[in-house]
Amino acid sequence: MAAESKENVLVGVIGGSGLYHLDNLTFVKHVNPETPWGFPSSPITICSLPSGTLVAFLARHGPGHIISPSSVPSRANIAALKSLGVRTILAFSAVGSLREEIPPGDFALPTQIIDRTKGIRPASFFDGLSVVAHAAFGDPFSMGLVRWLEGRVKKALEEEGRGVKLHTDKCIVCMEGPQFSTRAESNMYRMWGGDLINMSVLPEAKLAREAELGYALIATATDYDSWRPHEGAVTAAEVFKVLQANANTSRHVAATILEEMHAAAAEGGILTEEIGSMKFSIMPRSEKQKDEDRQKLAYILPEYFS
Numbered sequence: 001m002a003a004e005s006k007e008n009v010l011v012g013v014i015g016g017s018g019l020y021h022l023d024n025l026t027f028v029k030h031v032n033p034e035t036p037w038g039f040p041s042s043p044i045t046i047c048s049l050p051s052g053t054l055v056a057f058l059a060r061h062g063p064g065h066i067i068s069p070s071s072v073p074s075r076a077n078i079a080a081l082k083s084l085g086v087r088t089i090l091a092f093s094a095v096g097s098l099r100e101e102i103p104p105g106d107f108a109l110p111t112q113i114i115d116r117t118k119g120i121r122p123a124s125f126f127d128g129l130s131v132v133a134h135a136a137f138g139d140p141f142s143m144g145l146v147r148w149l150e151g152r153v154k155k156a157l158e159e160e161g162r163g164v165k166l167h168t169d170k171c172i173v174c175m176e177g178p179q180f181s182t183r184a185e186s187n188m189y190r191m192w193g194g195d196l197i198n199m200s201v202l203p204e205a206k207l208a209r210e211a212e213l214g215y216a217l218i219a220t221a222t223d224y225d226s227w228r229p230h231e232g233a234v235t236a237a238e239v240f241k242v243l244q245a246n247a248n249t250s251r252h253v254a255a256t257i258l259e260e261m262h263a264a265a266a267e268g269g270i271l272t273e274e275i276g277s278m279k280f281s282i283m284p285r286s287e288k289q290k291d292e293d294r295q296k297l298a299y300i301l302p303e304y305f306s
């Protein structure tokens with residue numbers, strides 16, 4: 001039986017800026033599934049926890065950070081993880097803070113998203129196909145997973161002992177980039193109720209929902225964006241200064257919680273709450289739907305299209 005067989009790899013980890021590997025886990029192998037939406041950002045690393053439990057790790061921008069946020073092949077990334085048997089995804093992202101009380105270095109588990117991408121990223125597996133679907137997205141993160149993570153991530157951060165605080169119930173703005181926001185935009189997002197900002201959570205979260213995968217984001221603050229009147233606006237150099245420390249803490253959090261996350265995903269329940277969620281989101285079967293489109297969709301949703 002292949003090491004990454006569907007029974008074994010239940011949890012996927014997506015690493016963002018600064019988090020290009022989980023080298024505190026044991027490397028098992030690389031896999032590079034070709035999906036109907038192309039290849040993922042990079043070959044996926046199958047890593048082993050001390051117990052032998054396997055997890056899948058994918059670097060969103062590729063190792064060496066060669067893919068800009070608007071060009072991340074998110075459909076291939078989510079489809080590839082699903083093809084390995086992954087049921088739930090823990091994603092990490094470097095984010096700007098729109099709130100004084102979330103300083104660079106702190107972590108957050110957002111529960112809401114404001115979409116400020118510009119429609120140039122393919123955001124649905126159903127785009128351009130003869131099958132139409134409308135996934136529910138009122139709660140863009142898997143709330144069972146988010147609540148499950150809260151206490152465990154907090155404990156892992158306390159155990160690490162660097163004083164990293166976890167903020168909960170925050171709203172993240174996802175902008176197109178790659179340039180950072182203007183001061184006017186940064187202030188507008190604060191007025192809208194945004195607490196954090198990145199360039200990556202969409203369409204990743206939407207696609208995970210369409211593929212019936214659990215999805216939560218650990219947002220790791222790197223800067224105060226551009227809203228503070230007497231401070232300079234964010235620069236990449238400022239972000240880079242914090243990335244390494246945040247990545248080390250992210251690896252510690254992952255190593256601490258992944259074993260239990262795998263066990264909970266194996267049991268079913270709240271970590272797999274998205275399974276079945278697309279059942280009534282897809283327009284009923286019709287002779288007008290093309291077989292080739294249904295076959296493509298069977299890659300991510302075999303229950304409905306095989």
Ligand SMILES: CSC[C@H]1O[C@H](OP(=O)(O)O)[C@H](O)[C@@H]1O
Nearest residue numbers: 016017069093094198199200239
């Ligand atoms: C390197 S600063 C901007 C860049 O960082 C974040 O990446 P990720 O979410 O993958 O950690 C942000 O979304 C931007 O893509």
Ligand SMILES: Nc1ncnc2[nH]cnc12
Nearest residue numbers: 094095096197198199225
């Ligand atoms: N200020 C910021 N805006 C958008 N994405 C970011 N990633 C890290 N910091 C960011």
